[in-house]
Amino acid sequence: MNAIPPGSTIGILGSGQLGRMLAVAAAQLGYRCHIYAPESGPACDIAAAFTQGAYDDAAALAAFAQHCQVVTYEFENIEPAAIDAVAAHAPVAPGRASLETAAHRAREKQLAEECGGVPAPWRRVTSRAELNAALDAVGTPAILKTATEGYDGKGQARIASATDADAAWAAVAGCECVLEAMVAFTHEFSILLVRGADGTSITYPPPHNVHEGGILARSSVPAPDTVVAQAEAAAVLATRLAERLGHVGVLTCEFFATKDGPVFNEMAPRVHNSGHWTIEGAVTSQFENHVRAICGLPLGSTALTGAAVEMTNLIGADADAWPALLAEGDTHLHLYGKHEARPGRKMGHSTRVRR
Ligand code: AMP
Numbered sequence: 001m002n003a004i005p006p007g008s009t010i011g012i013l014g015s016g017q018l019g020r021m022l023a024v025a026a027a028q029l030g031y032r033c034h035i036y037a038p039e040s041g042p043a044c045d046i047a048a049a050f051t052q053g054a055y056d057d058a059a060a061l062a063a064f065a066q067h068c069q070v071v072t073y074e075f076e077n078i079e080p081a082a083i084d085a086v087a088a089h090a091p092v093a094p095g096r097a098s099l100e101t102a103a104h105r106a107r108e109k110q111l112a113e114e115c116g117g118v119p120a121p122w123r124r125v126t127s128r129a130e131l132n133a134a135l136d137a138v139g140t141p142a143i144l145k146t147a148t149e150g151y152d153g154k155g156q157a158r159i160a161s162a163t164d165a166d167a168a169w170a171a172v173a174g175c176e177c178v179l180e181a182m183v184a185f186t187h188e189f190s191i192l193l194v195r196g197a198d199g200t201s202i203t204y205p206p207p208h209n210v211h212e213g214g215i216l217a218r219s220s221v222p223a224p225d226t227v228v229a230q231a232e233a234a235a236v237l238a239t240r241l242a243e244r245l246g247h248v249g250v251l252t253c254e255f256f257a258t259k260d261g262p263v264f265n266e267m268a269p270r271v272h273n274s275g276h277w278t279i280e281g282a283v284t285s286q287f288e289n290h291v292r293a294i295c296g297l298p299l300g301s302t303a304l305t306g307a308a309v310e311m312t313n314l315i316g317a318d319a320d321a322w323p324a325l326l327a328e329g330d331t332h333l334h335l336y337g338k339h340e341a342r343p344g345r346k347m348g349h350s351t352r353v354r355r
Contacts, residue, residue, distance in 0.1 A: 002296060003295060003296040003297055004069045004070050004294075004295040004296055005295075006029055006030030006031055007030055007031070007032075008031055008032070008069035008070070008295070009031070009032045009033070009034050009048070009049075009067055009068050009069055010022075010026050010031050010032070010033050010034070010068065010069070010070055010071070010072065010291065010294070010295070011033075011034045011035075011036060011064060011065060011067070011068030011070070011071035011072070011086070011090065012033055012034070012035050012036070012043060012047070012071070012072055012073065012074055013036050013037070013055070013071065013072070013073035013074070013075075013078055013082065013086075014035070014036075014037055014041075014043070014073055014074035014075045014078075015035050015037035015039065015040060015041030015042065015043040015044050015050070016041050016042055016043060016074055016075065017041075017042045017043070017336040017338075017346065018043075018074035018075070018270065018271050018272075019033075019035060019037075019041070019042070019043030019047075019074040020041075020042040020043040020045065020046050020336060020337070021271070021276070021279070021285075021287045021334075022043075022072070022074060022271065022287050022290060022291065023035070023043055023046040023047045024046055024287065025285060025287035025288040025290075025291050026287075026291045027046065028288070029288065029291055029292075029295075029297075031291065031295070032047075032048040032049070033046070033047040033048060033049075034047060034048060034049040034050070034051065034064065034067055034068055035047045035049070035050045035051070036050075036051045036053060036060075036061065036064045037050075037052065037053075038052065038053065038054050038055065039052065040052065042336040042337050042338060043074070045337050049067070051063075051064045055078050055079060055082045056079060056081070056082065058081070058082075058085040061082055061085040061086050062085055062086070062088060062089055064086070065085070065086040065087075065088070065089035065090040066089050066090070068089075068090045069090065070090060070091050070092075070093060070294050070295060071086050071087075071090050071091070071092045071093075072092070072093055072094070072249060072270075072290070072294050073092075073094075073099070073269075073270065074270055074271070075270065076099055076102050076103040076268060076269055076270065077103060077148065077149050078099065078103075080096050080099060080100050083095075083096045083099060084096070093197075093248040093249050093293070093294040094245070094247050094248055094249045094251070094269045094270070094294075095245070095246060095247070095248070097245045097246060097247075098245045098246075098247045098249075098251070098269035099269055101245060101267075101269075102266075102267050102268055102269040103148055104147050104148055105145055105146075105147045105148075105150075105178045105266065106122075106124045106147050106176075106178050108266060108267050109122055109178065109264070111241060111244065111245075112237065112241065112264040112267075114244075115237055115240040115241050115244060116236075116237060116240065117237040117241075117264040118260075118261065118262070118263055118264060119180070119263060119264045119265070120180040120181045120182075120183045120256075120263055120265075121137070121138050121139075121180065121181040122138065122178050122179060122180040122181070123137050123138055123178065123179050124147075124176075124177075124178055125144065125176070125177040125178065125179050126176050126177075128165075128166075128169050128174075131144070131165055131168070131169055131177075131179065132162075132165065134179040135159065135162055135165060135179065138179050138180065138181045139181060140159055140160060140161050140162065141158065141159065141160050141161075141181075141182040142158075142159045142179050142180060142181050142182060143156055143157070143158050143159065143179070143180055143182060144156065144157045144158075144159060144168045144169070144171075144172055144177050144178075144179050145172075145177060145178055145179075145180065146172050146175045146176070146177055147175070147176040147177055147178055148175075148176070153211075153213060153214015153215060154214075155172060155175070156172075156214065157169075157171040157172055158182075159179075183256045183258060183263050183265075184258060184259075185256035185257055185258050185263070186226055186257050186258065186259070187208055187223070187224060187226060187227050187256075187257040188208070188209045188210070188211060188254065188255070188256055188257070188265075189206045189207060189208050189209055189223055189227045189230075189231065189234070189254075189255055189257060190206065190207055190209055190219075190252055190253060190254045190255065190272065190274040190275075191203055191204075191206055191231065191234045191235050191237075191238040191252070191253045191255065192204040192206075192207075192250060192252050192272065192274070192275040192278070192286055192302075193235070193238045193239060193242055193250070193251045193252075193253070194249065194250045194251075194286070194289040194290065194292075194293050194299055194302075195242045195243075195247050195248055195249065195251065195293060196248065196292070196293045196296075196297075196298070196299050197248050197293060197294075197296040198296075199243070200299065201239055201242055201243075202299055202302050203235045203238065203239075203302065204221075204275065204278060204282060204286070204302040205221050205222055205223075205282075205302070205304060206221070206223050206227060206228070206231040206234070206235075207219035207220060207221050207223060207274050207275070207277060207311075208220050208221070208223035208224060208227050209254070209274045213344075215313070215315060215344060215346075216273045216274060216313055217312070217313055217315075218310060218311065218312050218313070219273075219274045219275075219276070219277050219310070219311045220277075220308070220309065220310040220311070221277060221281060221304065221308065221309045221310075222304075222308065226257055227257050230255070230257050230261055230262040231262075233261060233262055234253065234255045234262040234264075237253065237262075237264065238251060238253040238267075241253065241267065245269075247269065248293050248294060249269070249270070249290045249293045249294050250270060250271045250272070250275070250286050250289060250290045250293070251267060251268075251269055251270075252267060252268045252270070252271070252272035252274065252275065253266075253267045254266050254267070254268075254274070270290075271286045271287055271290050272286070273313065273346070273349075276311045276334070276349050276351065277309045277310070277311035277351050278302075279332070279334070279351065280305065280309070280332045280351050280353050281304060281305055281306065281309030281311075281351060281353050282301075282302055282303065282304060282305060282309075283300060283301035283302065283303050283304075283305060284299070284300025284301055284302060288300060289302070305353060306353040306354055306355045307354050307355060308353075308354040309351065309352070309353050309354070310351070310352050311349055311350070311351045312349060312350050312351075313346055313348075313349050314335075314346070314347050314348040314349055314350065315343075315344060315345065315346055315347065316341050316342060316343045316344060316345055316347065317341055317343075318347065319335060319341055319347035319348050320341070322335060322348070325350050328352075330352065330353075331350050331351070331352050332350065332351040332352070332353075333348065333350050334348050334349050334350070334351070335347065335348035336348050
């Protein structure tokens with residue numbers, strides 16, 4: 001692939017905070033960003049252009065793509081047909097295989113197994129009868145998750161014993177699902193991998209991630225020794241997944257650290273909340289490296305800039321503490337410019353780098 005030079009336009013499908021931080025990194029390298037989304041969002045404040053359109057409007061997608069030298073996406077719940085509509089006019093990175101696999105829990109688990117990874121015991125569930133069979137196979141406690149469109153703990157129902165099965169099936173509204181066993185983990189961590197257009201891939205030091213109520217609360221690096229000891233095998237799996245998918249850009253894989261080694265949870269074909277610490281905590285941020293990868297540029301160092309880094313999400317009313325965070329002097333504050341601080345909504349994050 002020929003490098004896409006600074007001055008060119010990068011198209012981004014999605015207008016959320018990930019698109020906003022991508023657009024900041026792209027601007028620093030001299031690129032313009034053009035956002036395409038059904039509604040305006042945090043990314044639109046930063047981008048040079050915004051097209052408001054539906055993800056199933058092939059004509060609008062094609063017109064947008066004609067203004068772009070490369071197109072990427074900041075979330076994975078986009079129909080593959082949208083990628084096809086764009087790809088007829090501009091290269092799309094990561095490609096369709098990454099999107100289709102990562103957007104579907106059963107497909108990503110299957111591919112992880114094919115690549116030698118270990119997900120929690122799981123079964124595909126498409127009917128109430130299959131849920132019974134899956135419970136027999138997987139046991140309880142278990143979690144029923146919708147195969148598509150779940151995030152931040154949404155689209156999930158916990159099953160403590162078989163008597164919860166009716167309520168769980170009702171909670172997922174009869175969608176295609178996976179049932180997976182509850183994993184007894186000591187820690188959660190992620191592998192943030194970036195793969196360049198030439199097939200070179202590198203990973204960041206693995207963050208230890210703490211979730212509260214199914215939503216990421218904090219990521220810290222370096223992770224505890226138990227995580228670091230399992231991160232190498234996890235990074236090998238992430239690299240194999242990226243190679244199988246022909247992935248270009250950042251690929252995030254989430255894992256549970258257990259006494260039996262790393263258990264694969266899920267992957268995202270994009271920059272990720274557990275990588276926000278890289279903006280100040282790594283030599284090259286995940287956002288800049290994603291831009292470098294999709295534009296065919298050399299990747300930047302993923303080394304830490306300090307001895308330790310901690311990223312804290314500001315969720316809902318947490319963001320009201322912004323004056324106190326700024327008063328700390330050495331805390332980096334990121335606010336996403338969202339106006340309504342609903343409970344559970346990611347309003348910003350803060351990062352502390354210990355030198
Ligand atoms: P997910 O949307 O799959 O990332 O799930 C959100 C969070 O729920 C995870 O980060 C875990 O904290 C928890 N969780 C999800 N699946 C499992 C599992 N199989 N066993 C234990 N905890 C889980």
